[in-house]
Amino acid sequence: MIIRVLGVCIVAIVVFGCQKKQEVDLIVFNAQVITLDDNAPEAQAFAVDQGKLLYAGSDEQVFDRYESKKNLDAQTKVIMPGIIDAHAHFYQLGLGLQEVDLRGTTSKEEVIKRISDFVPYQNAEFIVARGWDQNDWIDQSYPTKEDLDAVFPEVPVALQRVDGHALWVNSKALSMAGINRSGPVPGGMIMGDAGGNPTGILVDAPCDRVLELVPEPTIEISTQALISAEQYCFSMGLTGVHDAGLRRPVIELIDRLQEAGAFKMKIEAMVANIEPDVSYYLDKGPLVKHRLRVGAIKVYADGALGSRGAALREPYSDAPEHFGAIITPMDELEALADRALKAGFQVNTHAIGDSANVSVLRVYQEALATHIRAQDENVRWRIEHAQVVPPDYFEAFSKNIIPSVQPTHATSDMYWVEERLGEGRMKGAYAYNSLLAKAGILALGTDFPVEYVNPMLTLSSAVYRRDTAGYPESGFYPDQGITREQALKGMTLWAAYANFSENQRGSLQSGKDADFILLDRNPLTCPLEELSEIKVLKTYIDGESVYDSERPFGL
Known part of the structure; x- marks a missing residue:
C-alpha cells in the first residue's frame, strides 16, 4: 500500500511538474495592479493573449502557468484598467487641435490677439475657434460684434464659448446668417441692445444658423x-x-x-x-x-x-x-x-x-x-x-x-x-x-x-x-x-x-x-x-x- 501511494505521488509530480506552460503574447510582472475587480482587487502580474487578459495573480503564479517572448517588467509601478x-x-477635440485654443484667456483683447497671431487664420475664408469664457475675464460682461469687426471686418468669425452653447460672432457672420434682430427664439437667444440690434452673442439654437455656414x-x-x-x-x-x-x-x-x-x-x-x-x-x-x-x-x-x-x-x-x-x-x-x-x-x-x-x-x-x-x-x-x-x-x-x-x-x-x-x-x-x-x-x-x-x-x-x-x-x-x-x-x-x-x-x-x-x-x-x-x-x-x-x- 505504501509503495502504491508513493508511486501515485511520483506520477503526479512528473505529470504536473513537467506540464508545458502556455505560450502567451505578453506577461506583465513586478507591478502594483489595481484590478477594480471586487473579488480580487490586487495583483502583481497578469498574462495577455490575443488581446485578452487570461489570468492575474502573483509573479510566481503567472510564471508557473505561462511563458512569453515578450515580458514587461513594471518595476513596481502602478497598473490600472484603461480609462x-x-x-x-472626441472628434471636436481633434478639430480643435487644428485651431487656436481660447481657453485660459483673461480678456476679450487676449482672445482677439490669439486669433490674429494664429498664422493658419490669415488666409481663412471662415475663422472658427473655441474656448473663451467671460466668467474668467477681468471684465465679465459679454463681448460684442464691434470688438471683432475692428480687426476682422470682411472675414466671418464665429468663436464658440468654452461650453459650446454660445457664439461670439462679427457683423459679417451675422449678415451671412440673416440675423438682424435680437430676442428669444425657440431653443435659445439672440442677445441685443436696447434698440433690438444683435450684439454678436448667440446662445444655443441660433448658433446653428452661423455654424451651418462653416465649410465642412x-x-x-x-x-x-x-x-x-x-x-x-x-x-x-x-x-x-x-x-x-x-x-x-x-x-x-x-x-x-x-x-x-x-x-x-x-x-x-x-x-x-x-x-x-x-x-x-x-x-x-x-x-x-x-x-x-x-x-x-x-x-x-x-x-x-x-x-x-x-x-x-x-x-x-x-x-x-x-x-x-x-x-x-x-x-x-x-x-x-x-x-x-x-x-x-x-x-x-x-x-x-x-x-x-x-x-x-x-x-x-x-x-x-x-x-x-x-x-x-x-x-x-x-x-x-x-x-x-x-x-x-x-x-x-x-x-x-x-x-x-x-x-x-x-x-x-x-x-x-x-x-x-x-x-x-x-x-x-x-x-x-x-x-x-x-x-x-x-x-x-x-x-x-x-x-x-x-x-x-x-x-x-x-x-x-x-x-x-x-x-x-x-x-x-x-x-x-x-x-x-x-x-x-x-x-x-x-x-x-x-x-x-x-x-x-x-x-x-x-x-x-x-x-x-x-x-x-x-x-x-x-x-x-x-x-x-x-x-x-x-x-x-x-x-x-x-x-x-x-x-x-x-x-
Missing part, C-alpha cells in the same frame, strides 16, 4: 482630427471615449479607419439628434463591433449655466428675468423615447438646469414604466451632466436612468455658480455623492474640449473637490465628494456599464480586453493634493502598446 471617458467630444471639413482634415485626438487621448491614459453627438459621416469614417487598423481608440458613438441620421440608425438597430458601438441617441434638453442657457424652474439669481431655455421640446423627446425603446437604443440627454432635469426624468420615467420592453430589460438611459437636480428627484436615478457627470465642471464653475443659482439650488448642484447613493453608479467623464482631457483632473475634482491650487481650502461642498475607489470605477467599470460593455472592459479580469495603463504613483494611496499630478507612463489597448512617455508616438 474610459463617459462623456466627451474634408475627409483628410477629419481623418487627421481623429488621429490627432487619439494620440492626445492615449497620452492621457484613455482607452475608450463616449463621443456625445456624432453625425453619420464621422461615424462611418471611424468605422473605416478601425477596420483598416489605422484607428484603435474604442468609441461609443452617440448619434446626434439630427435627421436623417437618427432614422437611419434606429432603422438599422444598434451596431456593436469590438472598438465601435453605435447604440445611443444624444439629445439636448437645454443649454449651459455659463451662458445662462440652462433651463431653470425659477429665474437666475444674477438675472432675475431670465430662466434659460429648453432646446428639445418634451413632446419631441417623448416621441424619440418611444422610437428608441422599440429600436433597442439608449437615450442620452444633456440636462443641466433643474427644469431640464425634472422634465427629462419625467419623460424617462413615463416611457420606462409603460413600455413592455423597458420593464423586461435594462435599457440604461442616461442623463448627461445632471448638474442641478432638486434633491427630491435624486431617487429617480438608478442603474436604468444613469447619471453621467463631469466632476471638473464643479471645480471650474465653483468661482461663480453660487451667484448664478443662489444658495437654495446649490443643495442639488454637482451632487455626485447623493446621485451615487441613489443610482448605485456614476459614469464619469470630462466633456472635453469644454474641460481639459486629463482624467486625473476628473479624479481629483470628484474626490478632493478643490482646484489644482488647493482652492477652496475646505473643498467645494465637500460632502458631495466620492471615494477614490468610487471615482476610479466611475472612470472605468461604471463608464463601461453605461454603454453595455462592462463584460468586455473596465476592470482587469480574466476574459476581458487587456486595456491598461501604467502610472507614476498610486491613485488609491497618494496624498489627495497629488491626485491631479498623476502621470501616465504607458497605455495599452488589447495588449498592444499605443503610448510610451519615453517614446511618445515613435518620436
Whole structure:
C-alpha cells in the first residue's frame, strides 16, 4: 500500500511538474495592479493573449502557468484598467487641435490677439475657434460684434464659448446668417441692445444658423482630427471615449479607419439628434463591433449655466428675468423615447438646469414604466451632466436612468455658480455623492474640449473637490465628494456599464480586453493634493502598446 501511494505521488509530480506552460503574447510582472475587480482587487502580474487578459495573480503564479517572448517588467509601478471617458467630444477635440485654443484667456483683447497671431487664420475664408469664457475675464460682461469687426471686418468669425452653447460672432457672420434682430427664439437667444440690434452673442439654437455656414471639413482634415485626438487621448491614459453627438459621416469614417487598423481608440458613438441620421440608425438597430458601438441617441434638453442657457424652474439669481431655455421640446423627446425603446437604443440627454432635469426624468420615467420592453430589460438611459437636480428627484436615478457627470465642471464653475443659482439650488448642484447613493453608479467623464482631457483632473475634482491650487481650502461642498475607489470605477467599470460593455472592459479580469495603463504613483494611496499630478507612463489597448512617455508616438 505504501509503495502504491508513493508511486501515485511520483506520477503526479512528473505529470504536473513537467506540464508545458502556455505560450502567451505578453506577461506583465513586478507591478502594483489595481484590478477594480471586487473579488480580487490586487495583483502583481497578469498574462495577455490575443488581446485578452487570461489570468492575474502573483509573479510566481503567472510564471508557473505561462511563458512569453515578450515580458514587461513594471518595476513596481502602478497598473490600472484603461480609462474610459463617459462623456466627451472626441472628434471636436481633434478639430480643435487644428485651431487656436481660447481657453485660459483673461480678456476679450487676449482672445482677439490669439486669433490674429494664429498664422493658419490669415488666409481663412471662415475663422472658427473655441474656448473663451467671460466668467474668467477681468471684465465679465459679454463681448460684442464691434470688438471683432475692428480687426476682422470682411472675414466671418464665429468663436464658440468654452461650453459650446454660445457664439461670439462679427457683423459679417451675422449678415451671412440673416440675423438682424435680437430676442428669444425657440431653443435659445439672440442677445441685443436696447434698440433690438444683435450684439454678436448667440446662445444655443441660433448658433446653428452661423455654424451651418462653416465649410465642412474634408475627409483628410477629419481623418487627421481623429488621429490627432487619439494620440492626445492615449497620452492621457484613455482607452475608450463616449463621443456625445456624432453625425453619420464621422461615424462611418471611424468605422473605416478601425477596420483598416489605422484607428484603435474604442468609441461609443452617440448619434446626434439630427435627421436623417437618427432614422437611419434606429432603422438599422444598434451596431456593436469590438472598438465601435453605435447604440445611443444624444439629445439636448437645454443649454449651459455659463451662458445662462440652462433651463431653470425659477429665474437666475444674477438675472432675475431670465430662466434659460429648453432646446428639445418634451413632446419631441417623448416621441424619440418611444422610437428608441422599440429600436433597442439608449437615450442620452444633456440636462443641466433643474427644469431640464425634472422634465427629462419625467419623460424617462413615463416611457420606462409603460413600455413592455423597458420593464423586461435594462435599457440604461442616461442623463448627461445632471448638474442641478432638486434633491427630491435624486431617487429617480438608478442603474436604468444613469447619471453621467463631469466632476471638473464643479471645480471650474465653483468661482461663480453660487451667484448664478443662489444658495437654495446649490443643495442639488454637482451632487455626485447623493446621485451615487441613489443610482448605485456614476459614469464619469470630462466633456472635453469644454474641460481639459486629463482624467486625473476628473479624479481629483470628484474626490478632493478643490482646484489644482488647493482652492477652496475646505473643498467645494465637500460632502458631495466620492471615494477614490468610487471615482476610479466611475472612470472605468461604471463608464463601461453605461454603454453595455462592462463584460468586455473596465476592470482587469480574466476574459476581458487587456486595456491598461501604467502610472507614476498610486491613485488609491497618494496624498489627495497629488491626485491631479498623476502621470501616465504607458497605455495599452488589447495588449498592444499605443503610448510610451519615453517614446511618445515613435518620436
